[in-house]
Amino acid sequence: EQRIVSGVAYSRDEARVALFGVPDSPGVAAEIFGRLAQAGVNVDMIVQSQARREGAQNIVFTVTEREAQRALDAVRAGASIGFEEAQVRRDVAKVSVIGIGMRSHAGVAHTMFAALAAKGINIEAISTSEIKISVLIDAQYVELAVRALHTAYGLDAAA
Amino acid sequence: EQRIVSGVAYSRDEARVALFGVPDSPGVAAEIFGRLAQAGVNVDMIVQSQARREGAQNIVFTVTEREAQRALDAVRAGASIGFEEAQVRRDVAKVSVIGIGMRSHAGVAHTMFAALAAKGINIEAISTSEIKISVLIDAQYVELAVRALHTAYGLDAAA
Numbered sequence: 001e002q003r004i005v006s007g008v009a010y011s012r013d014e015a016r017v018a019l020f021g022v023p024d025s026p027g028v029a030a031e032i033f034g035r036l037a038q039a040g041v042n043v044d045m046i047v048q049s050q051a052r053r054e055g056a057q058n059i060v061f062t063v064t065e066r067e068a069q070r071a072l073d074a075v076r077a078g079a080s081i082g083f084e085e086a087q088v089r090r091d092v093a094k095v096s097v098i099g100i101g102m103r104s105h106a107g108v109a110h111t112m113f114a115a116l117a118a119k120g121i122n123i124e125a126i127s128t129s130e131i132k133i134s135v136l137i138d139a140q141y142v143e144l145a146v147r148a149l150h151t152a153y154g155l156d157a158a159a
Numbered sequence: 160e161q162r163i164v165s166g167v168a169y170s171r172d173e174a175r176v177a178l179f180g181v182p183d184s185p186g187v188a189a190e191i192f193g194r195l196a197q198a199g200v201n202v203d204m205i206v207q208s209q210a211r212r213e214g215a216q217n218i219v220f221t222v223t224e225r226e227a228q229r230a231l232d233a234v235r236a237g238a239s240i241g242f243e244e245a246q247v248r249r250d251v252a253k254v255s256v257i258g259i260g261m262r263s264h265a266g267v268a269h270t271m272f273a274a275l276a277a278k279g280i281n282i283e284a285i286s287t288s289e290i291k292i293s294v295l296i297d298a299q300y301v302e303l304a305v306r307a308l309h310t311a312y313g314l315d316a317a318a
């Protein structure tokens with residue numbers, strides 16, 4: 001698994017927008033991202049997991065810090081989409097580990113999450129693709145996180 | 160944007176495990192995925208967005224239908240991790256649109272979500288990477304979804 005991860009990437013100019021209590025019916029997500037596209041907001045991550053209450057979902061997406069207010073205005077403008085609350089958190093950073101051929105994410109995820117935990121870094125959001133695991137953390141810890149992950153995956157020697 | 164998306168992929172043998180009320184402190188995610196790795200469970204998507212209540216998070220991950228029970232047993236065994244509820248939903252399918260060079264996800268996401276909404280297909284989870292947007296839907300709609308997305312992105316002509 002150490003050999004599977006080939007690199008660590010990060011981006012620190014991110015703001016996280018969370019929409020709580022989004023009605024869980026077809027068309028709502030389309031409306032949210034239609035408005036953002038219309039406003040020309042550059043959306044990076046989109047993450048929707050499962051909220052506990054039936055019928056309502058939470059959707060998180062990231063934009064550049066510069067565009068956070070414009071993103072919020074776009075989803076709040078005009079006819080209500082029906083979400084109960086919107087929250088913006090600036091000062092987040094995205095950190096990713098990249099591994100071509102990760103068969104299961106569990107082992108690579110465990111190493112990544114444990115390395116962050118050992119430095120007391122809290123994971124604020126998680127998203128994966130076939131070749132990558134990305135987390136959002138507090139931006140002030142980004143250097144610490146990247147160094148800890150290089151060490152955890154044995155990437156230091158390659159430097 | 161139509162030209163940006165080059166393909167639609169899907170996988171229908173997925174089960175979604177949702178953990179609600181996961182304590183939001185460093186080390187908890189590491190413990191969850193450490194147990195899954197230990198049990199040899201093949202985890203595909205991992206999605207954590209933001210729960211409304213401070214201090215608690217919801218984490219969703221997908222496994223093959225065959226391994227759903229083993230995954231649940233692994234996170235419930237031994238010392239408690241502290242989550243309040245675990246829920247398994249079989250019969251989900253993952254559908255993805257792939258687009259190299261997607262600058263902003265908002266436009267591609269809008270087209271994808273609107274195409275699914277037009278068929279009455281509800282989006283149960285969302286996750287993105289630089290080149291892909293993936294959603295979880297009810298497995299019975301997977302053919303309908305894939306066909307609708309091919310049409311929405313003008314991929315039919317290429318067939």
Ligand SMILES: C[C@@H](O)[C@H](N)C(=O)O
Nearest residue numbers: 025026027028029282
């Ligand atoms: C919450 C939102 O994703 C909704 N389920 C939809 O399909 O649009």
Ligand SMILES: C[C@@H](O)[C@H](N)C(=O)O
Nearest residue numbers: 123185186187188216
């Ligand atoms: C919820 C879980 O991700 C927690 N925040 C952690 O860092 O482990």
